[in-house]
Amino acid sequence: MDLSLLSFVQIIVAVLLIIGLMVGNAVVMVYVERKVAGFIQRRPGPYEVGPIGTVQPICDSMKLLGKQLFVPANIDWILFFLAPVLAFFPVLLLFLPIPFGPYLTGLGVGDGILLILAFAGFGVLSNILAGWSSNNKYGLLGAARAVSQSVAYEIPMIMALLAVVFMSGSLNLSEIVAQQGSWPWQWNIVVQPLAFFIYLVSLVGETNRAPFDLPEAESELTAGFHTEYSGMGFALFFLSEYANMLLVSFVCATFFLGGYKGPFLDGFWWTFAKAYAVMFFIVWIRWTFPRVRFDQLLNINWKWLLPLSIINLWLTAIIMKIIS
Amino acid sequence: MLRALWDNVKGIYSLLVGMSITWGFLFSPRKTVHYPRQVVDSEILKSYRGPLELIPDQAGATKCISCQMCVRACPDNCLKVVKSEGGKNPKTWIYDFSLCCLCAACVESCPAGAIRFSHKVYLVTKTREELKLDLLADLKARKSAILGNVPKKSS
Numbered sequence: 001m002d003l004s005l006l007s008f009v010q011i012i013v014a015v016l017l018i019i020g021l022m023v024g025n026a027v028v029m030v031y032v033e034r035k036v037a038g039f040i041q042r043r044p045g046p047y048e049v050g051p052i053g054t055v056q057p058i059c060d061s062m063k064l065l066g067k068q069l070f071v072p073a074n075i076d077w078i079l080f081f082l083a084p085v086l087a088f089f090p091v092l093l094l095f096l097p098i099p100f101g102p103y104l105t106g107l108g109v110g111d112g113i114l115l116i117l118a119f120a121g122f123g124v125l126s127n128i129l130a131g132w133s134s135n136n137k138y139g140l141l142g143a144a145r146a147v148s149q150s151v152a153y154e155i156p157m158i159m160a161l162l163a164v165v166f167m168s169g170s171l172n173l174s175e176i177v178a179q180q181g182s183w184p185w186q187w188n189i190v191v192q193p194l195a196f197f198i199y200l201v202s203l204v205g206e207t208n209r210a211p212f213d214l215p216e217a218e219s220e221l222t223a224g225f226h227t228e229y230s231g232m233g234f235a236l237f238f239l240s241e242y243a244n245m246l247l248v249s250f251v252c253a254t255f256f257l258g259g260y261k262g263p264f265l266d267g268f269w270w271t272f273a274k275a276y277a278v279m280f281f282i283v284w285i286r287w288t289f290p291r292v293r294f295d296q297l298l299n300i301n302w303k304w305l306l307p308l309s310i311i312n313l314w315l316t317a318i319i320m321k322i323i324s
Numbered sequence: 325m326l327r328a329l330w331d332n333v334k335g336i337y338s339l340l341v342g343m344s345i346t347w348g349f350l351f352s353p354r355k356t357v358h359y360p361r362q363v364v365d366s367e368i369l370k371s372y373r374g375p376l377e378l379i380p381d382q383a384g385a386t387k388c389i390s391c392q393m394c395v396r397a398c399p400d401n402c403l404k405v406v407k408s409e410g411g412k413n414p415k416t417w418i419y420d421f422s423l424c425c426l427c428a429a430c431v432e433s434c435p436a437g438a439i440r441f442s443h444k445v446y447l448v449t450k451t452r453e454e455l456k457l458d459l460l461a462d463l464k465a466r467k468s469a470i471l472g473n474v475p476k477k478s479s
Contacts, residue, residue, distance in 0.1 A: 040346045042355040288346040289339065304332065 007107075011096070014106030018095040026242040030057040033283050040287045067231040072135055075228070079133035084229065084236035087126035090119045091243040098250045099174040101260045101268035111171040116251060117158060120206075123244060124150040127215060130237070131225035142224025145294065146208065146215035152301045153205035153212075159309035160199040163316045164188050164255045177259030182266060187258040194312045196256045198305050200281075203248040205301065207241065209282055211289040212297055219291075249278035364445065373441035375421045376430070377466075378459045384467035386460065387438035390414045394430035394439065403430060414460065421447070422455040 031046065031054060038045025046053030071080070097112030099105045109115050124147060131143020167188070168176045180187050189196045205212040216224035226237045253259060253274035262270030292300070357364055378386045390407035402423035408415035431439055449455055 036350065039350045039354075042349055042352065044354050044356060044358070047358065284346065284350075285343065288342050 011107055014096060015092055018092055018106065021095070022091065022239060022243040022246070025246050026239050027057045027061065029242050029245070029279065029283075030060065032280075033286075036280070036283050037287050040284075061235070064231065064235050069233070070228075070230040072228045074135045076133035076135075079129045080228075081233070083126045083130035083133060084233045084240075086122060086129065087240040088236045088243075090122035091240050091247065093119050094247050095243075095250070097173055098247075098254060098271075099177055099259055100250075100271050102266060104260075104268050105174060108174065109172075112173040113161060113165065113171050113251075116247070117154075117161075120154075120244075120247075121150075123240065126240075127225045130229065134225075134228035136228050138221045138223070138227045139225050142215045142217075142221045142227070145221075146225055149205060149208070149212065149214055149297060152298055153202040153305075156198050156301065156305035156309040157202040157206055159306070159313050160192075160195040160202070161251070161255055163192055163195040163309075163313050166313070166316045166320055167191065173254050173259075177254055177261060180258045180261055182258070182261045183263055184258070187256065189256040192256065192312075192316070194308060195316075196252075198309050198312070199252060199256065200278075201300070202305060203252060203278075204282060204285065205297070207244045207248055207282070209245065210286040211291050213286075213291060214294055214297055217291055245279060245282060246275065249275040249282070252278050359446075366443070369443040369445055372443050372445055373426060373428075374444040375424065375442055375447060375457060376419050376439050376459065377442040377444075378417065378463045379438055379440055380463060380467060384463075386413060386417070386463055387436045388414050388417065389436050389438070391435060393433045393435060397429040397433035399427060399429060400425055417459045419457045419459050420455065421457055422452045 034056070035045040035053075046056040049056045049059050094116050096106035097109040097115050127146040127150075128143045131139040131141075131146070164176065165171055168179045170176060170179075176188075184190075208215050214224075215221075216226065221227070226234055229237060250271065253271055257274045257278075258270070259274075260266055260268055260271045262273070378388060381387050388405070389412045390405055392405060395403045395405055400423040402420040404416065404418040404420075405414050406416045407413075426441070428441070431441065
């Protein structure tokens with residue numbers, strides 16, 4: 001990778017576009033989530049502001065911007081304000097290696113998935129810092145849960161992705177997409193259904209979404225690690241949560257669903273369609289299943305997902321050795 | 325081991341059943357109404373017990389005999405019934421809905437069967453004073469509405 005002026009400009013443009021994507025995604029997903037929640041509960045959802053409530057998320061974010069920044073007593077000032085920033089900025093980096101289209105990649109990193117998995121850990125770090133620095137028992141409990149959950153669910157997630165990496169022999173996301181075909185039966189989901197299932201379960205755990213939203217369980221911990229955050233601090237956590245959802249959806253689309261390849265005409269629209277289908281799935285199961293207990297959450301991971309992913313990885317390795 | 329595996333398969337199946345139910349609800353018609361534009365069917369509201377109202381007799385007047393039984397029975401002291409001079413019928417019948425706990429002690433204690441719960445769901449006021457309802461005026465307004473006169477706006 002040459003660090004010429006052109007690639008520098010490319011990174012700047014990519015980061016700006018990614019910020020736009022993150023904010024736009026949050027606005028759209030807040031609306032979609034509330035609408036889907038309403039429809040599943042047989043009520044209309046947001047309805048009053050704008051045509052069928054479409055301006056509602058913008059009004060909400062304006063209200064959030066105008067809120068007083070409330071700071072609790074006896075906090076760790078540096079970490080308290082560092083945590084939301086730390087939650088937000090690494091996510092920018094994570095979108096860079098994703099191939100949105102055949103030529104539409106922020107930065108053609110050779111080992112893209114390594115970059116994503118390495119910097120995804122920053123999300124957990126920001127959760128710990130937020131929970132610990134806000135001098136609140138709910139915050140601390142939420143942070144402790146966030147750590148044990150994210151650390152646990154990262155392992156089967158990596159194992160599932162590794163199975164695909166074993167097959168394609170590359171850590172480059174563009175290369176992985178290039179080895180899949182345009183039609184659904186040529187995608188990795190057909191040859192790696194178990195890895196896809198494991199990834200799907202662990203991405204819900206990784207992004208702290210219901211039914212695995214233990215770190216921010218409203219009924220138990222008020223809001224978990226971001227209990228004490230108000231105004232823009234909360235908004236940054238919110239934004240990064242939705243950005244993380246989008247990121248794991250893009251990785252899912254890239255690894256298992258053929259990325260930008262699709263029937264008739266390849267292009268970035270297929271990546272977005274697939275990623276948002278996965279997003280819709282996440283929203284759908286949030287409004288279907290109740291929250292699991294914490295021991296159940298870890299049992300699912302350590303007793304089922306992890307052994308299954310190891311068996312899957314082992315089988316993949318053997319089969320790849322035999323046929324190659 | 326095998327039983328645990330089978331339990332998990334059954335568990336995943338039950339998850340799929342749950343997801344199919346919410347998928348069905350996603351596209352089924354809504355069950356709620358948009359309040360300012362639509363209101364709930366009045367037949368459904370028959371089971372709703374709102375603020376008290378006086379029951380009219382054949383002529384549309386009140387059945388109340390000002391015996392003060394309801395006033396004594398009320399645990400919240402929210403009723404004020406004043407008898408008119410030279411007659412049984414009440415002169416004032418003030419009901420403070422902001423205090424009422426809707427316990428129905430007054431309804432049960434009434435020997436004349438003059439009060440009941442109304443089905444008013446959409447009672448909204450800006451001050452507590454407006455919740456002190458004059459039930460005689462309300463009865464008169466309902467009577468005139470039934471007789472086809474111009475209905476007076478009841479407060």
